Amino acid sequence: MTPIRFGIIGGSGLYKMEGLEDMREIAVDTPYGAPSDAIATGTLDGVPVAFLARHGRSHSTLPGDIPFRANIWALKSLGVDYLVSVSAVGSLKEALAPRHMALPDQFIDLTRHRAGTFFGDGAVAHVSLAHPVCAALSAALAQAFDDCALPDAVLHRGGTYVCIEGPQFSTYAESQLYRSWDASVIGMTNMPEARLAREAEIAYATLALVTDYDCWHEGHDAVTADIAIGNLMHNAANAQRVLRACIARLAAAPPASKAHSALQQALVTQPAAMPEATRARLAPLLKKYL
Ligand SMILES: CSC[C@H]1O[C@H](OP(=O)(O)O)[C@H](O)[C@@H]1O
Numbered sequence: 001m002t003p004i005r006f007g008i009i010g011g012s013g014l015y016k017m018e019g020l021e022d023m024r025e026i027a028v029d030t031p032y033g034a035p036s037d038a039i040a041t042g043t044l045d046g047v048p049v050a051f052l053a054r055h056g057r058s059h060s061t062l063p064g065d066i067p068f069r070a071n072i073w074a075l076k077s078l079g080v081d082y083l084v085s086v087s088a089v090g091s092l093k094e095a096l097a098p099r100h101m102a103l104p105d106q107f108i109d110l111t112r113h114r115a116g117t118f119f120g121d122g123a124v125a126h127v128s129l130a131h132p133v134c135a136a137l138s139a140a141l142a143q144a145f146d147d148c149a150l151p152d153a154v155l156h157r158g159g160t161y162v163c164i165e166g167p168q169f170s171t172y173a174e175s176q177l178y179r180s181w182d183a184s185v186i187g188m189t190n191m192p193e194a195r196l197a198r199e200a201e202i203a204y205a206t207l208a209l210v211t212d213y214d215c216w217h218e219g220h221d222a223v224t225a226d227i228a229i230g231n232l233m234h235n236a237a238n239a240q241r242v243l244r245a246c247i248a249r250l251a252a253a254p255p256a257s258k259a260h261s262a263l264q265q266a267l268v269t270q271p272a273a274m275p276e277a278t279r280a281r282l283a284p285l286l287k288k289y290l
């Protein structure tokens with residue numbers, strides 16, 4: 001099968017990709033079970049793309065129950081090496097208002113109960129997460145945003161995304177704590193997604209859609225799911241346009257990404273020394289190192 005290099009994970013409010021032609025749904029079986037949903041493959045303006053709804057198309061999976069390893073493994077096995085994650089986020093800064101967009105470039109991972117690595121079972125690797133977002137992919141998203149010239153749309157470049165376990169939103173004290181860390185946005189899903197993408201040598205970047213001011217802002221009600229989804233619906237069409245423009249840019253000139261060689265200096269156990277079953281499980285990740 002021809003590799004599908006460009007992947008999109010849609011979060012809250014983004015359950016399908018508009019404009020996907022010759023669409024086929026693929027139920028990928030992985031060593032980590034089934035992904036969140038069937039993966040929709042097709043072409044966007046002639047470019048092969050794979051789309052996956054992170055919580056399932058009917059939004060029935062909690063953030064902590066998302067099969068992150070199955071999702072990333074499945075996309076990797078299709079050939080994805082550039083992955084754009086779309087996520088609803090709360091704002092931790094006055095300047096990032098609801099309905100703005102942001103391109104976070106750092107994460108603080110406060111999740112507690114999620115499987116966060118493909119390695120283990122006789123295979124040791126330590127990838128670098130110093131720069132968890134692919135700068136080139138994020139730049140392509142920023143350029144795509146400019147290409148679209150969306151009236152009234154605002155994009156913030158950079159910033160730190162705090163990933164909480166959820167599913168409850170934060171307490172006021174927690175929200176103030178994250179603000180004191182100078183974090184920009186808060187969500188429940190980008191970790192361990194970003195760390196697994198790095199282990200799979202997939203360039204990863206998040207297009208964050210600001211839906212609320214969490215619960216710290218005196219002039220705004222504390223976030224509820226209804227508030228978040230309501231604001232997101234206003235932004236979903238814009239997000240789809242930015243994604244489409246981004247894919248066109250990437251296809252025209254796929255940028256170099258350090259993520260594509262993340263395992264080169266990370267593998268401690270050589271594949272030949274790994275148990276056969278582990279090597280088989282990691283095959284899509286290790287292919288070029290075997
Ligand atoms: C419905 S608001 C809370 C929900 O939205 C975000 O999900 P995603 O990143 O998939 O858009 C947030 O992390 C929560 O899961």
Ligand SMILES: Nc1ncnc2[nH]cnc12
Nearest residue numbers: 088089090186187188214
């Ligand atoms: N305030 C918030 N906290 C966590 N996840 C969110 N997703 C959207 N808004 C959020």
